[in-house]
Amino acid sequence: MDYFLLGFKIIASVLLIGIAIYSMIYFSQINRVEEQFGVRIPNFIKKILEVLTMIPMGVSIAVLIAVLLEVINY
Amino acid sequence: MKNSEYSLDGISTNKFLTLHDEYLIFSTRQHWTVLLPPIILNIFLLFGLVLLASISSVLTPIYFFPVLLMALIVMSISLEILIKQLVEWFFHFYIITNRKIIEVAYRPMFSRIVHGVLLDQVRCTEVDVSSKGLISEIFNVGSVYVTFDRPTQEKIFKLDYIKDPRRAAMDLSDEFGMQPASVWFGNQAYDTQVLNE
Numbered sequence: 001m002d003y004f005l006l007g008f009k010i011i012a013s014v015l016l017i018g019i020a021i022y023s024m025i026y027f028s029q030i031n032r033v034e035e036q037f038g039v040r041i042p043n044f045i046k047k048i049l050e051v052l053t054m055i056p057m058g059v060s061i062a063v064l065i066a067v068l069l070e071v072i073n074y
Numbered sequence: 075m076k077n078s079e080y081s082l083d084g085i086s087t088n089k090f091l092t093l094h095d096e097y098l099i100f101s102t103r104q105h106w107t108v109l110l111p112p113i114i115l116n117i118f119l120l121f122g123l124v125l126l127a128s129i130s131s132v133l134t135p136i137y138f139f140p141v142l143l144m145a146l147i148v149m150s151i152s153l154e155i156l157i158k159q160l161v162e163w164f165f166h167f168y169i170i171t172n173r174k175i176i177e178v179a180y181r182p183m184f185s186r187i188v189h190g191v192l193l194d195q196v197r198c199t200e201v202d203v204s205s206k207g208l209i210s211e212i213f214n215v216g217s218v219y220v221t222f223d224r225p226t227q228e229k230i231f232k233l234d235y236i237k238d239p240r241r242a243a244m245d246l247s248d249e250f251g252m253q254p255a256s257v258w259f260g261n262q263a264y265d266t267q268v269l270n271e
Contacts, residue, residue: 055153
């Protein structure tokens with residue numbers, strides 16, 4: 001059961017990192033489009049998007065550290 | 075340039091004015107109310123997940139961390155979907171000039187669609203307005219359908235869920251030389267304005 005739980009945690013943290021990387025790439029694409037189309041997102045909306053993009057990254061790093069600590073202690 | 079109140083924040087419309095003697099009639103994007111359902115759904119989902127994690131921590135402490143992880147994954151995915159919808163809403167807009175109609179819909183990493191109709195090459199036969207539902211009536215939101223007499227893409231150019239569709243339809247009708255139609259779209263103020271002209 002412990003192995004199962006540990007495996008689940010590792011898979012979940014990897015999945016979270018995947019989501020975070022995807023969100024970072026997505027945000028970089030937005031910047032590229034702005035230059036191409038001549039459409040500029042207002043600064044305050046961009047800031048909100050930036051914060052929303054950072055949330056998965058922060059969460060994934062925190063989870064990864066927690067899981068790594070658990071693996072080391074195991 | 076007529077009707078400058080329609081011009082959008084953040085769009086450099088000059089980039090789209092490429093033809094000779096071309097001027098902007100109006101540019102618009104879908105009304106912000108189209109974003110309400112995903113935002114409300116996301117908030118409910120977030121509260122649901124926090125509640126689930128809290129209950130789990132009390133009932134089965136051993137499964138708290140896995141449940142929290144699951145909640146975080148679902149939360150991250152729903153957040154990404156919300157960001158995607160916000161960005162897609164922002165990059166989906168319509169530009170109507172005296173020479174052409176353009177619909178730009180860009181979905182970063184997924185698709186880019188630029189749908190344009192040169193008005194010199196077609197004859198407009200119908201401008202229809204549709205506004206359905208309570209929210210649409212309250213916020214004055216609706217769709218405008220412009221039909222052309224030659225097979226263009228889907229034969230109908232659709233301006234979906236835009237703000238003040240009657241006014242947009244009136245401006246389009248005026249541009250296409252369909253003055254009588256304006257009376258059907260407008261309210262009393264618009265009608266008087268049209269008749270006086």
